[in-house]
Every structure is written in structure tokens, then in C-alpha cells.
Amino acid sequence: MILKSNLKFVGKNFKVLVAFKGTGSSSKLWLERQRKDPYVKRAVKETYRARSAFKLLEINEKYNFIKPGDLVIDIGASPGSWSQLAVKLTNSDLRDLTKPQGKVISLDREFIYPIDGAHVLSYSDITLPETKLKIEKLLNGQKATSVISDMAPNSTGQSTFDHDAIIELQAKAFDMAKQFLDSKGFFLCKIWFGDGTSEFKEKLSKNFESVKSIKPPASRNQSAEIFIFCSNFKSKINIVKN
Ligand SMILES: C[S@@+](CC[C@H](N)C(=O)[O-])C[C@H]1O[C@@H](n2cnc3c(N)ncnc32)[C@H](O)[C@@H]1O
Numbered sequence: 001m002i003l004k005s006n007l008k009f010v011g012k013n014f015k016v017l018v019a020f021k022g023t024g025s026s027s028k029l030w031l032e033r034q035r036k037d038p039y040v041k042r043a044v045k046e047t048y049r050a051r052s053a054f055k056l057l058e059i060n061e062k063y064n065f066i067k068p069g070d071l072v073i074d075i076g077a078s079p080g081s082w083s084q085l086a087v088k089l090t091n092s093d094l095r096d097l098t099k100p101q102g103k104v105i106s107l108d109r110e111f112i113y114p115i116d117g118a119h120v121l122s123y124s125d126i127t128l129p130e131t132k133l134k135i136e137k138l139l140n141g142q143k144a145t146s147v148i149s150d151m152a153p154n155s156t157g158q159s160t161f162d163h164d165a166i167i168e169l170q171a172k173a174f175d176m177a178k179q180f181l182d183s184k185g186f187f188l189c190k191i192w193f194g195d196g197t198s199e200f201k202e203k204l205s206k207n208f209e210s211v212k213s214i215k216p217p218a219s220r221n222q223s224a225e226i227f228i229f230c231s232n233f234k235s236k237i238n239i240v241k242n
Contacts, residue, residue, distance in 0.1 A: 041210060049113075052081050063104045069098070071090075074150075087118050126169070144177075145185050149187075149189040204230050207230075
């Protein structure tokens with residue numbers, strides 16, 4: 001991810017600052033990796049706020065689940081690259097109102113700089129009940145076609161602890177998906193692989209017809225992150241009682 005401290009808001013756009021102020025050897029290694037990374041170069045060129053945009057792009061190229069006219073809720077959206085891409089994918093042409101217009105709701109517990117075409121909810125922690133109320137207000141009775149969550153807790157460096165923490169966080173995103181998804185909708189979330197992965201996927205399977213793990217090429221091999229892609233939400237309306 002491009003550090004938020006390396007982003008500068010210029011007019012309506014972000015400029016990714018290549019200058020890095022860190023001094024330690026790990027900072028130098030980080031800078032070296034960023035300089036060589038083709039996804040970072042592409043993010044700068046295409047004015048995405050983070051290289052993570054390409055993880056979502058690659059997942060969408062495989063499953064084609066975000067389309068023009070869709071309503072997407074992006075949880076843990078800051079700095080905003082997934083939302084930038086979601087706006088592009090859900091709106092065929094933002095200037096032409098005769099073309100399908102989508103809706104993107106972006107929320108994060110931190111500040112999110114405005115994103116053209118998205119409804120931004122800064123300082124909105126998913127674990128707090130008022131966040132759900134804010135989303136409900138923006139949805140105004142509509143249901144979401146996709147709930148996507150790239151949320152991550154602050155890493156402690158202890159893999160078991162971090163794994164448990166991210167699963168707990170994504171379980172909250174799953175709760176939100178159950179509340180706001182339309183029947184047959186999609187849920188995509190990031191976790192750091194660990195012992196609880198299968199159990200979490202099993203829980204998801206009860207509410208979705210298909211649950212798959214995916215590691216898109218843009219996700220670094222040395223990272224424990226994987227994405228869980230769930231399709232065809234079984235809303236209560238769909239469940240036939242005997
Ligand atoms: C990896 S970043 C997301 C990057 C984003 N998808 C993008 O493409 O720009 C993870 C985000 O999750 C957010 N986050 C972590 N815990 C959260 C919570 N409880 N509620 C809302 N957002 C949270 C963090 O503030 C952070 O901005």
C-alpha cells in the first residue's frame with residue numbers, strides 16, 4: 001500500500017509522492033521495493049491512491065461481479081483506491097445520465113479524502129452501531145449488490161494474533177453484508193491466512209452458494225493475505241421453509 005503520508009491532495013486529484021522520509025534500513029528496503037514494483041508505477045500513472053486497486057481489478061476480471069449500475073459498499077476504504085475503481089466499474093459514464101449509474105458507499109474509521117462519485121463516510125468504525133445507521137440512511141431502502149472489505153487491523157507482527165484479529169474484523173463486515181446485501185449479492189473480504197480460515201469460510205458458506213479463496217497476482221507472494229470471494233447471497237427471502 002502507498003502510505004497515506006506519501007499522498008498529497010492536489011485540487012481534485014491525489015499525487016503519489018515518491019519522496020520517502022524514513023531513514024532506517026527497513027524504510028530503505030521498503031522504498032526500493034516500491035520503486036521496482038510495477039503495480040506502484042501503474043497506480044501512479046492511473047492516479048489510484050494505492051496499488052491495492054489492482055487486487056480488486058484482477059478479482060473482478062476473474063469473476064466480473066461489479067458491473068455498471070451496481071451498488072457497492074466498500075468497508076475499510078481509506079485511502080480509497082478500491083472505491084475509485086468501484087466508481088469506474090459501476091458507472092459506464094459519470095457524465096452521461098442516460099447510461100447505468102451505480103452507487104458506491106465508502107467507509108473507514110479513518111479520514112477518507114473525497115472520492116468523485118462515491119459517498120464517503122469518514123471516521124466510521126464498523127464495530128460501532130452508529131455506522132450501520134449512517135449506511136442505512138445513505139441506502140435509503142436500497143440493497144447492495146456487493147459488499148467489499150479490504151479492512152485490516154493494526155498489525156502486531158504476531159501472526160496468530162493478527163490472524164484472529166482480522167477474522168474478527170471481517171466477521172463484522174460479514175454481519176453488515178447479511179444486513180445490507182440483496183439476494184444473489186456478493187461479499188469479498190481480505191484475511192491473513194491462518195488456522196481459523198476454514199472455520200470462517202464454513203460460516204460464510206451457510207449464507208452464500210459459493211465461497212472461494214483467491215490470491216490475485218497483485219497480492220505479494222510474501223504476504224499472508226488472501227481474499228475470500230462469496231457469491232449468490234442466500235437472503236432470508238430465498239430460504240424456502242419446509
Ligand atoms: C489496507 S487499508 C484499505 C485500503 C483500501 N482498500 C484502498 O484500496 O485504498 C485497510 C483499512 O481498514 C481500515 N479499518 C481497520 N479497522 C477498521 C474498522 N474497525 N472500521 C472501519 N475501517 C477500519 C483502516 O483504517 C485502513 O484504512
